[in-house]
Amino acid sequence: MNDKELDTAFQKAVDSINEHTEPFPADVLLRLYAYYKRATSDTDSARSSKPLISAFKTNALFQTQGMTTREAKLKYIEAVNTYFLYRK
Template identity: 40%
Template sequence: MNQVKAETITFDGAVSWVSDHHQHIPMDDLLRLYAYYKVAKGNEAKPNNDKPIVSAFKSNALMQVGHLPKEIAEKKYTELVRQLM
């Protein structure tokens, strides 16, 4: 994506970009995006995954950002996507 588009991307646009490019995003960044998204959407329920290790990593990511207000989580999500573009 070009620089102008990256600078003006909205939260919803960032979510769409991640959905389209998740295969190419490093796992650490995906976990941060997951946690920011969950907080931004107000859905901080405990992760439920068939693989306990995956749930543990998701839970840890949520614990690290769960204190953030929704607006800040949304902003951090969008900023991280800009860096990844």
């Protein structure tokens, strides 16, 4: 998959998550959060008004430390596809 195809597939996965109206399990949300932040190089906003949520977000980001943008996009797409596959 070239970079343009990856970007298209990533955006499609992001859109499918944003359009989904049912609640997500917390572990899925945290994984998607961390992959998205790594994929978009936006890792500065793990803050929340609730310290426990901030800690979970920070931990999720820590677990993706060293992951490239490309790897994070691929992992995000994989996680989205897996989530929707098992919901059927």
